[in-house]
Amino acid sequence: MSTDAAPPHLVDRLLRAIGRVEPRIRAVTELSRLTGGASQETWKLRVAGVERLDEVLILRRVPNDVMIVDQIGPEAEAAAIRRATAADVPVPHIRLELTPADELGRGFISDFVAGETLPQKIQRDPAFAPARSRFARQCGEILARIHAVPTDGLDLLPTLSAASQVDNLRRVYAGRNRPNPVWELGFAWLEARIDRIAQRRVLVHGDFRMGNLMIAPDGIAAVLDWELAHIGDPVEDLGYLTVNSWRFGAIDLPVGGVGVLDDLLDAYHAAGGVAVTRDEVHFWRALGTMKWGILSGELARAIGFSAVTLERAVIGRRSTESELDLLDIIEGIEP
CATH class of the missing domain: 3.90.1200.10 (Aminoglycoside phosphotransferase (APH), C-terminal lobe)
Known part of the structure; x- marks a missing residue:
């Protein structure tokens, strides 16, 4: 798996956004889209960096040119997840929320949780x-x-x-x-x-x-x-x-x-x-x-x-x- 199938700008913008909270990350080595909905996208990414850093993260986003129908939006979703985290509900830990300056749309990046959903x-x-x-x-x-x-x-x-x-x-x-x-x-x-x-x-x-x-x-x-x-x-x-x-x-x-x-x-x-x-x-x-x-x-x-x-x-x-x-x-x- 590589980043070849991703939009050419996505890797660079992701690396810049993640760097705001984890400066040790130096590269996005793998990137693949997991689901394709009418509005939200989910991407799995592997990042590498100094001190042998090697992590898998999840990006959930709504691209800038897409409107949301019958959903609360990623800002509200992130707020609910953070509140659930504090109540000891098993949820993926949110690492960062996207800002307009990230040029990635609306959304957030969270930890990857291993397991099965099928x-x-x-x-x-x-x-x-x-x-x-x-x-x-x-x-x-x-x-x-x-x-x-x-x-x-x-x-x-x-x-x-x-x-x-x-x-x-x-x-x-x-x-x-x-x-x-x-x-x-x-x-x-x-x-x-x-x-x-x-x-x-x-x-x-x-x-x-x-x-x-x-x-x-x-x-x-x-x-x-x-x-x-x-x-x-x-x-x-x-x-x-x-x-x-x-x-x-x-x-x-x-x-x-x-x-x-x-x-x-x-x-x-x-x-x-x-x-x-x-x-x-x-x-x-x-x-x-x-x-x-x-x-x-x-x-x-x-x-x-x-x-x-x-x-x-x-x-x-x-x-x-x-x-x-x-x-x-x-x-x-x-x-």
């Missing part, structure tokens, strides 16, 4: 058996820490109640101008129960699930992808973790396809989390299922600057799977 490998590889055995309980413990993070000063994060999320999702759905009886039933089911949902306000990760957790053989090494963080109800994270799409085929194990709900909730409560009922989890699981189902359908369409790709089209077709999942939740036959 759900199917985590579910099946014997090497991850210890991690699987404690996954649900560890998720509960980590979420309790996240939800206990003080929210004062996190002014960049939006506040999203259950009602506001249902309203926002309905607007997205209405904008498609494609009536769907399953989604209509789902909105009616949610709206009939929304008054019974608590209006707590804590730090919510917003996308806590298998695929956004770096897993080592002995357990969760880091919580990644904080771009949907917000202030809201803590049960949102618990419910979203159990959405069927994030079980990756192991539908009888609600927690990431490797654990059971009782272990998750027991560990969450034991670690200081609020008392949670299954009805609350089911409500947020239904809302999470609808969000993923409706929004994944949007991935098959060109939205603003984003081009339709084969990957987006394939994800878009999976919207119908979420419809079936929602019907199971409403009928009460979903574990």
